[in-house]
Amino acid sequence: MTPSQIQEFYKNQTVFITGSTGLLGKLVLRKLLTTCEPKKIYLLIRQHKEKSPEERLEMLLESADLRRDQSEFKGKIFVIKGDCGLPGLGISQFDRETLINDTTCIIHIAATIKFNEHLRLAAYVNVRAVQDLLNLAKQVRDLKAMVHVSTAYSNCNQKDLIKEQFYEPGMTATKLLKILGCLDDETVTNITPEVLGSWPNSYTFTKAVAENVVKTEAQNMPICIVRPAILMGAFQEPEPGWLDAIQGITAFLMGTYLGLIHCHLADVKPIYLIPSDYTANIILAAACYATEKTSPPPIYNYTGFEKNLLTKSKLYEYGKLSTKLYPSVHAVNACLLIFTKNKYYLKFLQFWLHLVPAYIVDLICLSLGKNRRFVKMYQKVHRMCDALGYFNVNFWKYETTNCETLWKALEEKDRELFPFNMENLEWWDFFGKCVIYARINFLKDPMHTLPQAKRKQKFIAFFYYCIAFVLVCVLWRLF
């Protein structure tokens, strides 16, 4: 069969990917391996919790669901041991030379996405690594294209329309790294709010500084920036402490689903959710069009397509529907969704619906000699809600012309192989599938437990009505 334009682009290329062990990186890797025929793929992987990069590659191939074709793919994939938190990406001279001689395409996905990461680590991983990677890329003999993955929220301090253009960062990378070089960690913590200025956290701030690095240091390079909104739809493998492992809105939805969050959103404005696999597709497609060395490099705000944006009220409706249709037996509380913009009401709900029951259950656990975990769990969830709150109650509008133009430029075959147009996305269909997928794979809760889960929800609701009844009686007696 004749390859499509994108397939032709990657045919026999050597692609260097960072961040392949993460949510998005896995999808990019999988798509590249299953849809295209690259000659080689180099993956920058760091040592992690006693696991060597090589062992992590084995795990990655399993989790990226490439089991069937592992033997075929294995010969193409090579590990580059490194760490974006270290100078020069922590890679050996030998590997560096290999990359310089061999690579033809670079996809930089790695980042620390923890909103409130210590500024030093966030700056090293999200900013210095971009500088180091660009230095390396400039030496690559035959670089055809490079994609830098940023975020739609890198310029979230802009209050109007966020265009597909560069904005002034709070600070240049040189200045930021110089400051960090002179101060100890504690002082850095103390001055962080001042450094961040109008950015809400170290993640968005460092992503903005990194974009400026691309602007100033990647002139005349075949590079582009993709700024995705909030990814949804493919999940990390469950791990202990899984709430940390899943991302933004997914965590929020799963939390709601388990009865952990009674959340912090409102109104009919759009919420920028995007399917993760579509994001992988636009990244791969964008690389093909980065070859032209446009100055300044093109930026793609991948936040959805204007004609079919998901609104917060729809999200509310779908959230409610999915908790009603597919509750889980593992729910620890009522699966209840309340949207509010009022932070006092939110605190009130968190106190009565989370902390009070959690203290009661923990007290029972204590008296039975069991582990107390509910209060801690809810406190963690509340911290997460606070971190997400800024993004939930603020509103941005995005220019998406470049994304839409890119879509129009794709030939029919590529549109089928690498879909990312969201105009015809059936949101409920997508949303419902995500919930079912997560229920089965994530919570290990098969669908046949649904009746039991629904009974459990009724029981919890009954429990709340009883408490409310007792409270009303007590108040009645008192007054």
Ligand SMILES: NC(=O)c1ccc[n+]([C@@H]2O[C@H](COP(=O)([O-])OP(=O)(O)OC[C@H]3O[C@@H](n4cnc5c(N)ncnc54)[C@H](OP(=O)(O)O)[C@@H]3O)[C@@H](O)[C@H]2O)c1
């Ligand atoms: N998730 C979203 O909703 C979202 C939205 C917009 C933009 N993005 C952007 O998309 C990219 C990927 O995000 P994601 O959701 O896939 O994040 P993720 O699941 O946390 O993955 C992050 C990746 O970066 C790697 N990484 C982190 N620190 C590293 C270091 N010091 N050295 C080497 N590798 C390191 C991680 O490797 P380890 O496995 O070793 O930790 C992992 O492969 C990021 O650039 C992020 O800014 C994400």
